[in-house]
Amino acid sequence: MSRIVSLISGIIFGVGLTISQMINPAKVLSFLNIFGNWDPSLAFVMIGALIISSPFFYLFKNNKKPVFADNFSYSNNKKLNKKLIIGSSLFGAGWGLAGLCPGPAIASLALLNTSSVIFIITMFVGFYLSNIYKTKKNS
Amino acid sequence: MNIVNFTPITAFTGGLIIGLAVILFFVFNGRLIGISGIASNFLTSKNNRMDNFLFLIGLIIGPIVYKFITQKEINISISNSLLLLAIAGLLVGAGTRISGGCTSGHGISGIGRFSLRSIVATVTFMIVGILTVLIKNII
Numbered sequence: 232m233s234r235i236v237s238l239i240s241g242i243i244f245g246v247g248l249t250i251s252q253m254i255n256p257a258k259v260l261s262f263l264n265i266f267g268n269w270d271p272s273l274a275f276v277m278i279g280a281l282i283i284s285s286p287f288f289y290l291f292k293n294n295k296k297p298v299f300a301d302n303f304s305y306s307n308n309k310k311l312n313k314k315l316i317i318g319s320s321l322f323g324a325g326w327g328l329a330g331l332c333p334g335p336a337i338a339s340l341a342l343l344n345t346s347s348v349i350f351i352i353t354m355f356v357g358f359y360l361s362n363i364y365k366t367k368k369n370s
Numbered sequence: 371m372n373i374v375n376f377t378p379i380t381a382f383t384g385g386l387i388i389g390l391a392v393i394l395f396f397v398f399n400g401r402l403i404g405i406s407g408i409a410s411n412f413l414t415s416k417n418n419r420m421d422n423f424l425f426l427i428g429l430i431i432g433p434i435v436y437k438f439i440t441q442k443e444i445n446i447s448i449s450n451s452l453l454l455l456a457i458a459g460l461l462v463g464a465g466t467r468i469s470g471g472c473t474s475g476h477g478i479s480g481i482g483r484f485s486l487r488s489i490v491a492t493v494t495f496m497i498v499g500i501l502t503v504l505i506k507n508i509i
Contacts (some may be wrong), residue, residue, distance in 0.1 A: 232449020234424050236398040241425040244391035244403065244430015244474075249444055252382020252433040254433065257447035260377065262497075263503040266372045270435060272381040285482040297400030303509040305479075306470065308487060315491055318469025319476075325461030325493035327502025329449055332462060333471045334405035337426055343391065346448045347396060350459040357463020357504040358410035365467075 233299040245338045251276045254338050256330030263327055392479060395425075402483075404475020405429070406466035465495075 252258045253276055261270040297303055326332050331339075331350050339347040392403045399421065412422035433444055449455055466472040469491050471480060476495075480488020 233399045234421055236394060236402070236422040237421040238428045240391045240395040240399075240403065241428020242432045242435055243394065243428075244388055244425075245429040247384045247387030247389075247391060247432075249384070249433045249436040250387060251381045253381075253384065253455045254393065254444065255446040256449070258375075260503060263499045264507070265371060265500055266504050267507055270375045270377075271373065272375070272377045275378045275381035276385035276388065277481075279382040279387075280389035280392065280478045281482050281486075283386050283389030284396075284478065285484075287393045287397060289482045291397060297396070298398045298490045300398075300400040303400040305394075305400075308470065309485070311487055311490055315469050315487060316494055318465045319467030319494035320498045321467070321492040322469060322472060323498025324493060324502050325458040325465060325508070326473075327499035328461070329455055329458035331448070331455075331458065332405075333409055333466060334429065334453075334472070334474050336459075336462075337405065337409065338429045339435055339448075341430045342444060342446060342447060344446070346450055346452075346455055349380050349452055349455045350462075353425070353456045353459030354463035355409070355413055355449075357460045358406075358467055359463075360412055361414045361464045361467035 238300060244334065245341070247276075247280075248335050249268050251279075254335045256335070259326070259332075259335070261328035263330075388474075388478065392474075394480070402475065402479040404471050404479055406463075406472040407470070407475055410463075410467055416463075467493075 248254045253273060258270065259273065261268060262273040329350060333354065336347050336354065338351050384496050395401055408425055410421045411417065412419060412426060437444060471488065471491060476488040476491040481492060
């Protein structure tokens, strides 16, 4: 059952990215262009998503079991460290260069766009490299 | 500063729909949606691999469902400089893994749980994204 929920969540998420136009890199770049011709629309994506999700996070905060899994599993990392700032900065630079972040990039594969394919390939190379680095560091 | 192409209603609606996907995945599967995490775990970890795969497939089906229901074309405009896309993808891939999240993982799931770490990450990648666009426009 969890697999059906995964598929459905993915579809709904993809629909949301499309309706909001978060899937359009040009829209993202004009959202980030606050010193030029600024399109503030995408701030409302975050507001909408937070209004609906945060009450549920709060309600389910205390030890209730999820419906199709044994327990809630997510990171409870609270560390504010250099890695957080460096990683977020690298991500911000990539986001500002192409206007793509992981969700919209993958969803845009539906539009059979070669540009997003290039981005996704190197994004996965980035995942892979940082994973090797992490494993090496921990061993 | 000039405000252009402002579409707060579709952005907000898309945000609500994204929030709905986040709730479903959380309440039923006990997990938080972070696309960079789901995509990189699909690549590097055997845990929940099928769930992660189906979520990503759903993400690609999302825009197709949107097109089918609304009968509207999805217009996106994306850079066709392969070098720029490749560098951006690498930065996004490595950066999101170093900081443990992207626009969805930190920006929605993390902030929705009032995680200070995610707030710091989101503010950082927003600022760097804005600066990157600014510098790109100057050059």
